[in-house]
Amino acid sequence: MSAETAARVVVLDHGSGNVRSVVRALEAAGAEVELTADRERALAADGLVVPGVGAFAATIEQIRAVGGERIIERRLAGALPVLGICVGLQILFDAGTEHGTRSAGLGQWPGEVTRIQASVVPHMGWNTVEAPPGTRLFAGIEAERFYFVHSYAARSWQMEQIGSLPAPLVTWAEHDGDRFVAAVENAALTATQFHPEKSGEAGATLLANWLRTLPRRGAADADRTLPATATDSAPAAAPSASTATLEEPTR
Template identity: 35%
Template sequence: MIAIIDYGMGNLRSVQKGLEKVGYSSYITSDPEAVRKAPAVILPGVGAFADAMENLRQTGMVEPIHEIVAAGKPFMGICLGFQLMFEASEEGGHFEGLSIFPGQVRRLPPGLKVPHMGWNELTVRRSNPIMEGIETGSEFYFVHSYFVDPGDEELTIATADYGFDFCAVAGRDNVFGAQFHPEKSSDLGLRILRNFGKQVEAC
C-alpha cells in the first residue's frame, strides 16, 4: 500500500481517491513509523512552504522521508509537496526545504496573474516512467504562486508555459514530483498516478 503523508496541509482524500480509481490501495497517515514501513510514499499538500516544513518537523516526518528516498522506494511530491523536495523557498522569506533535489522555489515573475490557476499544457523534455503515455500538449490542472527552479537541468522531465517555461515535472531514480495536481487532472492525471503505482510494483 502507498502511504500518503498527513502533515496538516490538506488535499489528502482526493489523492487517495485518485489512487483507488487506478487500482492502488493507499492509507493516509501522520505516523512516522507507518511511513518508514511503506513500500511507497506520496507527499501532497496545498498552502505555505514555511508552515508545511514546520509541520513536517513537528510530526517527525523529515527523517522517514529521507530514509524512504535513500532506500530506493518510490516517492512522489505533489504541488506544495513537490516544492518541499527542493533546498529552499523564497516564499515569505528564506526557508529550507527537504533538500532531496537541488534548487530553489521562487515566486512567479511580476506581471503574471497570481496564482497560476487552471489547465495548462506540458512540454515533455525527456522520457521517464512517470510520464508513460503522456505526450507534449497534454493538459493538467495547476494552482500555484511559486515555481521550482531546479539546480540541475537533468531533473526536469516536463515544463509548462505561463509567460515563461517552468519545471512542471521533475524526477531522478525513484523520486518524482509534479507542480500540477494529477488527482484533479482527469484521465491524464490518473495516468500519472497509475505510472507511479507501476513503480511500486517494480520494486
C-alpha cells in the same frame, strides 16, 4: 491492477487540506491507500505520497511536526519511492522565498522556489507540459493538460548529473512567458507541481504510471532494516490542531 498485486501506498498525513482527494485518486488508480503519519507504516509501504498546499514555510513546519523529513530521507536512502505533489514538490528544493522571507526546504534538489513572474498570479487552471524523452510518468499522456494552482515555482533546474547515475528527467510548463518546473523524475524521488488528483483522466493515468514503477515489497522486504539517517532517532511530534484543518489557498 488486481487486489493481489495492488501497490500499498501511504499518503503522509501532515495536515494538508487536499489529502482526501489524493487518497481517492490513488485508490481509483488501483492502489491500497492508507492516510497516516505513522513512521513504520510509511517506511513499510511500496510508495509514499507527500501532498502539500498553502505556504512553503507552513508546509515544511507541518511535515517536520510529524517527522516527515526523516521518513522521506530514510525511504530515499533505501531507494524506496516517494511522490511529492504541489508544495510537496516545492519543499524538496533547498529553499523557498515568499513575501521577502526565505525558508529552508528539505534540500533533496538544489535551487530555490520563488514567485512566478507573470501578469496574472496565481497560475490557476489547465496547462500543457513539456515532458522529456524517456519519461515513464507521462507515458501516453505527453500532450495532455494538467491542473495547476500556484503562485510560486522552481523556475530553474540546477542539479547536474552525478557520475554514472542517470540524470533526472525534468518536465517544464510555462505561464505567461515564465517557464518553471512542472515535474521531476529522479530515481526513487518523483514530484509534480500540478495536482494529478484534480487533472481528470490525464491525472489518473499519471498516477497509474507511477504506481506501475513501484516495487511490490513482501513482508520480509518491508520489515528489513533500512539505512539509518543522522536524525533517525529523533521522535516525531503530532500535528497541531491549527494545521490539521488547513484548507487549500494553494501555492
